[in-house]
Amino acid sequence: MTDTSIPRADESLDDEATTPVAVDEEIEEETDVDAEEANGAGREKKSPADSELFRQSEIAADYVEGLLDILDYDGDIDELVSAGRPVVEVVGGRLQSLVGQRGATLEALQELTRLAVFRQTGTPSRLLLDVGGYRATRRKELAAVARNAVEKVKEYGEAVRLDPMSAFERKCVHDVVNAIAGVESESEGVEPNRRIVVRPVD
Incomplete structure (x- = not known):
């Protein structure tokens, strides 16, 4: 039975265990819709790497299911591998509170879920968690x-x-x-005020 317990804030975790789970755009390789669709045809044949990624998505799905049970929320959970990363999607009504303002709650839940995967596999995960299709909508905006x-x-x-x-x-x-062409972008500042600067190419 997969361990779906919620990591406590006071649990002792050394820096080496937690550092790889940190997120920034330099390592957070979010995929666009076209890349996800292009990868869909390859889901049926799983390489050993894909099998491991799918295992991560299953662990994450079990963890998220445990969270929903605790919160008494109903939702359908899908686990898959898309564009070389494990993905868990939650669909259902009354889930907006799991997204939060501008996805802040969703980001926190994603980090908790990644940590749950890391605790079971010992491998940092690039798991992508989505609730109610928020990420696809936000990506278009x-x-x-x-x-x-x-x-x-x-x-x-x-x-x-x-x-x-x-x-x-x-x-x-x-x-x-x-x-x-003709423009470039870079990030500046520190969290939570890190922002993008778009400028003309010199």
Whole structure:
């Protein structure tokens, strides 16, 4: 039976165990919709690596199911491997509180779930947790933000600084900006006020 207990805040965990679970856009390789769809055809044939990733998604799904039981929430849970990473998707009503403002609660739950996977496998996980399709919706919104910033940079020739964003949000913006010629983006500042600067290429 998979251990779905919630890691306590006061549990003793050394730095080597917890550091690899930390997230930033440099290591948080969020995928766009096209990449996820392109990878879908390869899900039926699992390589040894994919099998291990799917095991991570199963462990994570069990953990999330335990959380939903504790919170008395109902939701359908799917575990899969997409674009080379384990994914757990939760769909159902009355789940907005698990997303929180601008996905803050979802990000925290994702880190807890990654830690649960790490405790069982001993391997840092790049698990992606989504609730109610929030990430797909937010990715589209951020693409519009990125394109708007690019238009301003090209029109005025000056750098544009965006509002502070999470690692997931920053990665979404970087992906869009980096695909457009004549502009570049980089992150500046420290959490929770880390933000993206879009500027013309010199």
